[in-house]
Amino acid sequence: MSSSTQNQGLEELIGRRYAHGFVTDIESDTVPPGLNEDVIRFISAKKGEPEFLLQWRLKAYRHWLTLREPRWAKLHHPPIDYQDISYYSAPKAPTGPRSIDEVDPKLLETYEKLGIPLHERARLAGVAVDAVFDSVSVTTTFKDKLSAAGVIFCSFSEAVREHPDLVRQYLGTVVPYRDNYFAALNSAVFTDGSFVYIPKGVRCPMELSTYFRINQAKTGQFERTLIIADEASHVSYLEGCTAPQRDENQLHAAVVELVALRDATIKYSTVQNWYPGDENGKGGIYNFVTKRGDCRGANSRISWTQVEAGSAITWKYPSCILRGENSVGEFYSVAVTNNLQQADTGTKMIHIGRNTRSTIVSKGISAGRAQNAYRGLVKILPTAENARNYTQCDSLLMGARCGAHTFPYMEVRNPSAVVEHEATTSRIGDDQLFYCRQRGLSTEDAVNLIVNGFCKQVFRELPMEFAVEAQNLLNVSLEGAVG
């Protein structure tokens, strides 16, 4: 007998397969790879957009041409060939589906496989879903009930057609196309996404949810989401994402803009599970996303909750501009990286108004050879009398070959501000695992228990329906990370 115990080795358990890696065999209209003004005109024409939007896209494109890919993040990847990406792919259909019955059954099947049944009768009670497949929105459920409340929830393309004034009024006001490299690219080529408008005084009667799916090879996904919460309204929104397993990297560069007017609340939750690549780092989604909320009115509140488990690379800083007096910004994040995944994620809280408050709780988990960085900025402007920020940044390491990094930036230009920062780094210890196993838990259950305990502060911010999903996702993502 060589050993008295059967502890499974650190690396042995690695390797639960990505569950969403299948490809849907469906005929698609896909433009050949390449980016130029004609492609942008094609996308705009395909969507029957008004002239102002085409001009906006072209301005964004011309600005993008003057920019260079940002290199400041703690991320490494080969150069992205933007001419080798197809900027538009849509399942072939004579015209866009008007109702669920017109949707290609193969697409419905895809969403069934993902656990997102689109048939309304089978829906989770109280969650309306917009599903985006490659470049187009497939269907939005529960439209009637929502419109009875005056809520607009539709694909971005439809919003451009049906509510052009709202789009024109708000598009690019939170994330201008000049904001950064990927925002400029997105502004030029975005294809679809979700649009939400909650009228004054309305509490959205159900959770809203968008499900993004990349299917076609060699395509990028560039969706654009715009949520406007008018005065004293309230909305909770969730997005989920998956992609097939492919050997090449695929680009996802989304922009999300949130506008909260006086007394309005927006709660935005993300469960991101894009294909992360295999255990050798082959394939996976490059996720370069710009998300920002503008607390434009007094007493408004924007809360970001994210569970980032997928993608080969995550570059994402959901931020809040706290313009209105007494406005509140929150960021709750769990970022998990395993194998060769890289994440550089965090938030920016820009305090402009008086008595603005922000909370940042970031939980980074690294396993395998992954690198996980938190990057955050807390900026208190001279006008932000009595601003408050609390930041907590915790890292959990599994094994000895991964890394956790924290880059907190603080810029305080008003002496009345109170800014607190706490950070910890810990390792899932063999001692903790053994303790749990001695109580009868398997190694896997022990890891899940410890990780879920670590993430609890963030999970409890998720809508109930998704907290369990997020927990399970995390368990799968880390399966085998520790033995």
Next chain:
Amino acid sequence: MESIASNPPLLQVTDLRVAVGGKEILKGLNLTVRAGEVHAIMGPNGSGKSTLAHVLSGRDGYEVTGGSVTYLGRDLLGLAPEDRARAGVFLGFQYPIEIPGVSNVYLLRSALNARRSARGESEIDAARFLRLVKEKARLMQMDESFLQRGVNEGFSGGEKKRNEIFQMAVLEPVLAILDETDSGLDIDALKVVANGVKSLRSAERAFVLVTHYQRLLDHIRPDFVHVLAGGRIIRTGDRTLALELEAGGYEQVLAAANP
């Protein structure tokens, strides 16, 4: 103890040899524990007491180089730590581990259900579980707020030890190995811990108390006291042996054993 001497052994350790980092710590240890018995293992620092506790519970880093351990007729050393636990082996840790964010009751329910499922039983229902943990918390004179706190998170040394016995009381093991549970306890905490152990004594259950001092044995009367030194049990007696050790120290006993 005469009445139970005929019970088949619960735990049979035969000529056990264990090395750590190539150095032999246990050098042919023999121990027979029957249901209903309480055994105290005493000995000087470095004699191998904790090594024995760890090997029996399946901790990594110990190389068994010879001998065997049979538990309820099975090869204990062939089982993973969790399988030993599910079969009723409980280790009270000398240094209980903190698991931040995981509530005490959550760990306990997972642990209890793991055992139940190994026995082919269904998960315990929430109301019954709550009644059970509240009852055991009272027994251990633990405030109910302990139940919702993170496992050992920010507990004092005494609270951690008390929590170990509380867990044991909920899990109701067949064989409980308590590794220096008495160390670092003040006299009141020691009584609470001892009461917890006594309340669990039964004809079906056995205890192995690894301890440095005999004061715990004032409260829990062992059936056997073993002196472990140099990796072997060099003397076995009844509880008067503990008193003898207390009076004369280990050196005297060691000298008598190795003339």
